[in-house]
Amino acid sequence: MTNKYSKWIWGVPLWILAIAFLAPFAWMISTALKPDVDAYKIPMQWIPDPFQWDNFSTVLSGATSVLPAFGRSVFVALLRVAGELITATMAGYAFARMSFKGRDKLFLLYLATAIIPAQLLLVPRFIYFQKLGLYDTLWALILPGMFTVLGTFLMRQFFVSQPAEFAEAARMDGANEWRVFTRIYLPLATPVMSALGILAFVWSWNDYETPLVLISNPDRYTLPLSLTNFVDEQGQIAPGLTMAASVISIVPVLIVFVVLQRRFIAAMTHTGIK
């Protein structure tokens, strides 16, 4: 069954399917590298002729640059990842290793909030952030993004799976709870933390709905919002510029994905939740 040829009997159709699957991305790159007049040429011109980088230089410089938005997306993502890791490890540890009254009931209640869609909470968040003066600032994106139920859940499951003897031994030596947490359990948790960090980064980087509602000033747009800058008032899209900016928006997640693919996929399948 696993001889040389049977591999290709399935391989060839799957590769053809994969290439068709990639067509939108190929189209994106091709359009980014050609003048707009060629964007809708019939038949489609895959290899740009003339080949030009003008679209990239336009979206990377001057008034139309997406770099400030890129920077804001990086800023938001870094703070969200850092916040997520801190809150998830601490809450996860508390739910797993510390004993307090009603701990497991509280954890269940906490888990139950995961089924509440973020979209439902947007209206009150919109109102509160306006009252607090956080509306239309990056903090409106960062603060609620600094913890997720999923993150706490992941970390709790990990800490529960770790033997309690480590902690007991350390406590005998006079270590307090904080030392036990930071010196013993936290170093063990680095693989899970990196998986969670990757997920948090991708969530933050690709988030479009939250900034759509909570950010209105184009000077504070994050990258996904700024991609819509190349659409004029009549809804006409500038193909080359939009695609060049889109390519730029994909590069960071693509790098994370390619470099950390194994860990990335492990994170996705362990949590199974976007």
Next chain:
Amino acid sequence: MIAFTLIPLISVVVLAFTDWNLVSGLGGITFNGIDNFVAIARDPGFWHAIGLTLVYVVVSVPLTVVLGLALGIALNRPLPGRAVLRAIFFLPYIVNVVAIGMTWLMLMNPKAGLVNQVLDAFGLQPGWFASSHWALPALIVMAVWGGVGYCSLIYLSALQDAPRQLYEAADIDGASAWSKFRVITWPSLLPTTIFLLVTLIIGASQGFGLIALITAGGPGDATTTISYYMYQTGFQFYRFGYASAIGLVTFVGVLVLTLLTWRAQRGRALND
């Protein structure tokens, strides 16, 4: 946690019983009992949106799961460049919705887009986002394209846990590929399938980003799904009370649908 989830949640429930919009300010909040819910029941826009959402969910979710399963099984075989193949199908999942939406919007340009250039060979020229008939199918095509890779990845990891000795026993008995699938693979994948169904149903009924970006609910109201309807009511017309009520009703509806899926599947698993 309390500040960003619990308080907003309570607020949404309270707001759902008020008549309040942005213009009237905080002082303008007036409780109107169940008026919002009565209004929802009589609101043709709401029911239209519910209908569209049901069509969208009922078509796109099973299609994504079935194709994802087929792809997952195929990618579980020995293949040339298997790791690369897996990554390719997963790619749409990690790309932001704006880049994807803009690309598909141009690919599906009715006159000169690549999709219609290909379909032209079959004598088809759907109007996609310019047509009230084709806009929803266009969104479904995008959803399936974006979701199959994710489903196949989740199935793939479940397949690797499938009971190997059962397959060996089946081989000895001379079972056909189909009966092996039906008797061994499918039951062992059932929990994964339920999980995917539930996640995709929730995702498909809650997201409004893509619709806000590409169609703004149109043409006309051809793609005003329930989540977009809520977004429109809340953040374009600033009717916060009514939007909260819509959100709450939808949430409860999705919750019931999810529980029913769960129960139905569990019942079947026990009967096997």
